[in-house]
Amino acid sequence: MVAPLLVFAIGNESRGDDALAPLLLRQLQSEHVSGQIEFIEDFQLQVEHVTDLQGRDAVLFIDADMSCTAPFQFSPISAAHDNSYTSHAMTPSALLHTYVQVYGTGAPPSFLLRIRGYGFELGENLSTEAASNLQQAAARVRAWLADIPATR
Amino acid sequence: MTDIKNDLETAAHPENLRRVAIDPVSRVEGHGKVTLLLDENDRIHQVRLHIVEFRGFEKFIQGRPYWEAPVMVQRLCGICPVSHHLAASKAMDMIVGATLTPTAEKVRRLMHYGQILQSHALHFFHLCSPDLLFGFDSDVAKRNIVGVIGAYPEIAKQGVLLRKFGQEVIRITAGKRVHGTGSIPGGVNKNVSIEERDYLLKDIDQMVAWSSDAVGIARKLFEQNLNLYNNFGTFKAHTLNLVRADGAMDLYHGGLRARSMDGETFFDHYDYSHYWDAIFEDVKPWSYMKFPFLRALGPENGWYRVGPLTRVTQCDFIPTPLANQARMAFLAFNGGSAAKATLGTHWARMIEMLHAAEQIRDLLHDPDLQGDELVSTGERQERGVGVIEAPRGTLIHHYKVDEHDQIVRCNLIVSTTHNNQSMNEAIRQVARQYLDGKKLTEGLLNHIEVAIRAFDPCLSCATHALGKMPLEVELLDVAGTRVDVLARAADGTFCAG
Numbered sequence: 001m002v003a004p005l006l007v008f009a010i011g012n013e014s015r016g017d018d019a020l021a022p023l024l025l026r027q028l029q030s031e032h033v034s035g036q037i038e039f040i041e042d043f044q045l046q047v048e049h050v051t052d053l054q055g056r057d058a059v060l061f062i063d064a065d066m067s068c069t070a071p072f073q074f075s076p077i078s079a080a081h082d083n084s085y086t087s088h089a090m091t092p093s094a095l096l097h098t099y100v101q102v103y104g105t106g107a108p109p110s111f112l113l114r115i116r117g118y119g120f121e122l123g124e125n126l127s128t129e130a131a132s133n134l135q136q137a138a139a140r141v142r143a144w145l146a147d148i149p150a151t152r
Numbered sequence: 153m154t155d156i157k158n159d160l161e162t163a164a165h166p167e168n169l170r171r172v173a174i175d176p177v178s179r180v181e182g183h184g185k186v187t188l189l190l191d192e193n194d195r196i197h198q199v200r201l202h203i204v205e206f207r208g209f210e211k212f213i214q215g216r217p218y219w220e221a222p223v224m225v226q227r228l229c230g231i232c233p234v235s236h237h238l239a240a241s242k243a244m245d246m247i248v249g250a251t252l253t254p255t256a257e258k259v260r261r262l263m264h265y266g267q268i269l270q271s272h273a274l275h276f277f278h279l280c281s282p283d284l285l286f287g288f289d290s291d292v293a294k295r296n297i298v299g300v301i302g303a304y305p306e307i308a309k310q311g312v313l314l315r316k317f318g319q320e321v322i323r324i325t326a327g328k329r330v331h332g333t334g335s336i337p338g339g340v341n342k343n344v345s346i347e348e349r350d351y352l353l354k355d356i357d358q359m360v361a362w363s364s365d366a367v368g369i370a371r372k373l374f375e376q377n378l379n380l381y382n383n384f385g386t387f388k389a390h391t392l393n394l395v396r397a398d399g400a401m402d403l404y405h406g407g408l409r410a411r412s413m414d415g416e417t418f419f420d421h422y423d424y425s426h427y428w429d430a431i432f433e434d435v436k437p438w439s440y441m442k443f444p445f446l447r448a449l450g451p452e453n454g455w456y457r458v459g460p461l462t463r464v465t466q467c468d469f470i471p472t473p474l475a476n477q478a479r480m481a482f483l484a485f486n487g488g489s490a491a492k493a494t495l496g497t498h499w500a501r502m503i504e505m506l507h508a509a510e511q512i513r514d515l516l517h518d519p520d521l522q523g524d525e526l527v528s529t530g531e532r533q534e535r536g537v538g539v540i541e542a543p544r545g546t547l548i549h550h551y552k553v554d555e556h557d558q559i560v561r562c563n564l565i566v567s568t569t570h571n572n573q574s575m576n577e578a579i580r581q582v583a584r585q586y587l588d589g590k591k592l593t594e595g596l597l598n599h600i601e602v603a604i605r606a607f608d609p610c611l612s613c614a615t616h617a618l619g620k621m622p623l624e625v626e627l628l629d630v631a632g633t634r635v636d637v638l639a640r641a642a643d644g645t646f647c648a649g
Contacts, residue, residue, distance in 0.1 A: 014212070014227035042330050043233075047278055048270075048316040102309055122228070123212040 002055040003038035005148065007141075010063040012043050016124030017117030020134055021062040023126070024115070027138055032145070044089035050099045056108040058148065060141070061092040064117035064130075072137035073114045074144070079107055111144070113137060186600055188583060201576050201604070210562045218247050218536075218553045219337050225549070226331055234267035234322055235542035237335055239549040242405075242538030244337035246425065247553050249530025255523030256339035261404050262515045263325035263334060264540070265508040268403060269359070270318025271543035272460075272505040275608045276366060277311025280498055283602050284373050307369065310362045314505075317352075317359050321512060324348045339527035349516055356513045360474070363506040367478045370499040374490055382486075383585070385494040385578035385603035388413040390446065390456035391466050392431075392570065394541050397421065399468030401507065403541040410446055410456065411466055418446060424539040427548060433565065443572050444565055455573035458545030459607060464500040465491045472514070475507035494578050497606045542567050544608050568609040578603040 007028060009021035022041045029039045040052060045061075053059055061077075079100050080093035090098070096107040115137045118127050126134075187200045213224060222240040226233035238260060245252065252260075285304060319329065326332025327342060334340050374381045395409045396402035407421030408430065422430055433442040434451040445454030465483065470476040482499055483491050490496040515521065538549040545567030552561035582603045 012227055014224075040329070046274065046315070047312045048319055050312060051316050098312075101305065102312060122209060 003036055004057040005037040005145075006052060006056045006059045007037055007039050008045075008049070008052070008059065008061050009039070009041040010043070010045060010061065011041070015122055016119040017127055017130040018064050018120045019126050020064040020115045020117055020130055020137075024062055024113075024134055024138055024141065028141060028145075031142075037145075045092060045095050046090060047095075047098055049090075049095055050102050053095075053099050053108055053110075054103070059108050059110040060113060060144070061110065062113045062115070062137075062141075063092075064120075065114035066117055066120075068114045068116040071116050071133035072140060073112075074137075074140050075112055077110050077112045113141060186579060186604075201572075201579055209564065213559050213562050216559050217557050218244055218551065218559055219557075221551065221559060222335055222337070223331065223333055232267065232271060232542055232544070233330065234263060234326065234332070235540060235547050236549070237326070237332060238264055238267075238404075239538040239540045239542070239547045240551075241335040241337065242540065243536035243549045243551050245538070246536035247533055247551070248338045249533055250338035250528045251530065252339060253523065253525040253528055254520040255343055256526055256528070257404075258515055258518055258520050259325055259340045259342075259344060260335055262344065262512060262521065263322060263332075264404050265511045265515070266318045266321025266325065268318075268508040268543055269363075269505055269512065270315045270322070272501050272508070273311050273314035273318060273366075275543070276370070276498060276501055276505070277308065277314070279608070280605055281307070281311070283598070283605065284498065310365070314359060314362055314366075317355055318508075321352060324352065336527065338529050341526065343523055343526065344521040346522060349521060352512070353516050356509070356516060360506070360509040360513055363502070363509040364474055364478075367499070367502045367506055370502040371481070371485070374485070374493075374496065374499055378486065378489075381495045382489045382493050384599075385582045385585075385606065386492060387494070387574075387577040387581055388492070389574050389577065390418070390449075390454070391462040392446075392456045392458050392546055393463045393466050394424075394539065394546065395421070395467055396471070400471045401463055401467035401469070401504075402471075403463070403504070403508075405540070408539070408546075409466060418448065424548070425537045427537060427539065427550075431548075431565070433569075441569055441572050442565075444570050445573075456570070457574040458567055458570040459497065460500040460504050460543075460545075461491070461494075461497040462545070463541060464503050470503070470507050472507050472510035474510055475503055478503045478506060494581075494603060494606050501608075544568060545570050568607070571607050571609065575604055575607050575609065578606065 007025060009025035011018040011021040013019035013022045025039050025041050028037075042049070065073075077093050077096065079096035080091075081097050092110065092112050096110055099107040115130070116133045117130050209228060213221060216224060221244060222237050225236040225240045228236055241260070281304075285307075322332065323329050324344060325340075325342075326334035334342060390410065390412050392408065392410050394402060394406035396406045408424050408427070409420045409422070410418040410430070412418060419430060430447055431444055432447045432451075433444050435442055443451065443455060445451045446456060447454065464470075464479055467479075470479050482496075482503060485491075490499055534553055536549075536551050536553070540547050546565075547567055548563075548565040550561075550563040551559055554560045579600055582599050586599045
């Protein structure tokens with residue numbers, strides 16, 4: 001049985017603020033044990049992750065973002081042919097677009113939580129500013145999860 | 153061999169040259185920068201691939217207990233974490249003095265061939281097929297994976313599912329999708345259950361069939377563009393790879409074989425536990441990345457190529473029937489031209505993917521996977537070296553551990569570093585063939601990227617942050633004034649500066 005909600009954290013916890021998404025995922029994981037949510041983390045999005053989107057009612061991608069001006073930004077996203085040339089990684093929107101082309105149906109409703117990060121070097125700890133942003137972002141996700149009724 | 157190195161690596165009067173910078177190289181992991189120095193007549197005089205390689209790993213791992221290394225090293229790279237996981241484990245096997253049990257070795261091999269399968273599928277179907285299927289000068293909007301799915305939906309779907317299958321093999325053998333812990337010093341911490349085996353067995357025949365089809369696609373692409381594929385970025389190089397004791401391809405374990413560009417054997421079945429007697433690393437002032445070379449030949453002449461093209465051409469045979477048959481056809485093709493061509497690497501990569509699929513099928517039928525003897529130990533050593541043939545080529549992990557079980561020294565030579573000089577050579581050839589400095593276009597610059605992508609370099613590891621990978625192409629005149637610029641945004645689109 002596929003869990004109706006998927007929370008997908010993108011990042012590497014050994015690279016400074018790139019740990020934002022995995023850390024938030026673990027917080028959420030400890031709070032939600034009902035089986036309604038599946039939690040997945042990986043270093044980056046890749047094409048095979050379309051198979052993780054199948055059968056979901058909603059999907060939330062979480063990622064650290066240096067270009068995010070606010071502490072965090074939460075927004076719905078849609079499939080987009082964005083010409084991703086970003087090496088071995090895909091954007092969430094490009095993944096949704098791939099989903100449509102692989103399965104021939106619309107991708108599940110999806111959201112992206114970008115959390116402002118500052119440093120991404122190997123071996124760095126989470127920065128103080130990022131830690132603060134993480135708590136603000138966590139509150140927003142909890143509110144979003146609370147608004148989604150249990151559907152199955 | 154053309155003496156392009158002397159011609160192009162160091163220009164006689166670089167102060168009189170214009171500079172074209174490509175930074176970073178798209179669809180290549182991490183950050184790279186290509187510098188082309190043009191003279192007053194718009195001819196290429198100097199070419200250099202600058203790589204901002206990962207640094208700081210030694211500091212990162214120093215002071216950690218040795219048994220943490222196989223897990224910690226996976227944080228280096230989001231593309232081939234399993235290769236680092238296994239190379240570090242092999243080094244730690246030496247530290248604990250272990251001789252692996254059959255179950256431990258076969259579970260590790262299964263994990264490794266899962267990694268080869270998924271990595272090669274990703275590279276061929278999703279990173280290179282846009283170039284190969286649409287052409288190097290085609291519409292940029294098509295030349296990515298989304299374009300491939302639109303135009304060749306069945307091929308693209310097969311790529312997705314091959315990749316997914318390889319990831320499932322890794323999940324089952326390593327225990328988790330990422331940050332797996334399956335391989336430990338002296339063995340593994342779990343076997344493969346009957347249920348897990350049967351789960352993989354139900355799809356493996358399809359994976360072998362699709363891999364075989366992929367070899368056919370790679371061959372067809374070469375046949376259809378014979379002149380281009382024969383000559384694009386092609387150069388002669390010495391080679392380095394692991395081989396089994398009987399000379400067979402073995403991507404998990406073996407002795408080192410080094411051969412000259414003309415086929416002479418420098419050394420064979422070399423014990424890698426003292427690799428430093430055979431391989432040394434040179435430093436150049438213009439690059440952060442080291443340049444390994446065969447010590448006996450010196451830094452100028454001792455550079456070499458690793459990876460699929462080397463492994464397929466330099467092994468004596470492949471020990472699985474379909475892949476070996478494909479290898480023989482590859483070597484015989486057009487008088488052997490594909491086996492010498494940089495773009496022949498894609499074909500060789502698909503032969504290895506087929507070999508990996510066949511190996512997985514064979515291993516899944518081996519009852520040793522369900523064995524209970526998982527770990528062994530022996531006499532404790534202070535130094536450990538692990539070498540493996542990772543998807544992109546030979547990977548060396550070297551550690552020294554003190555009496556408190558803490559790592560005090562670490563040296564890694566990753567595949568991309570081994571291929572450093574080879575990539576420079578390929579770029580130089582392409583620059584001579586295609587860039588004369590008269591016009592700076594995205595299509596033109598993509599030829600250089602196509603040459604680099606043939607090596608599938610992993611230039612940095614696993615930093616993933618949205619909005620962090622812009623590309624800027626800059627043209628400076630003799631006086632250093634910017635006269636032209638192209639920018640590539642994070643979404644892949646180009647715009648004039």
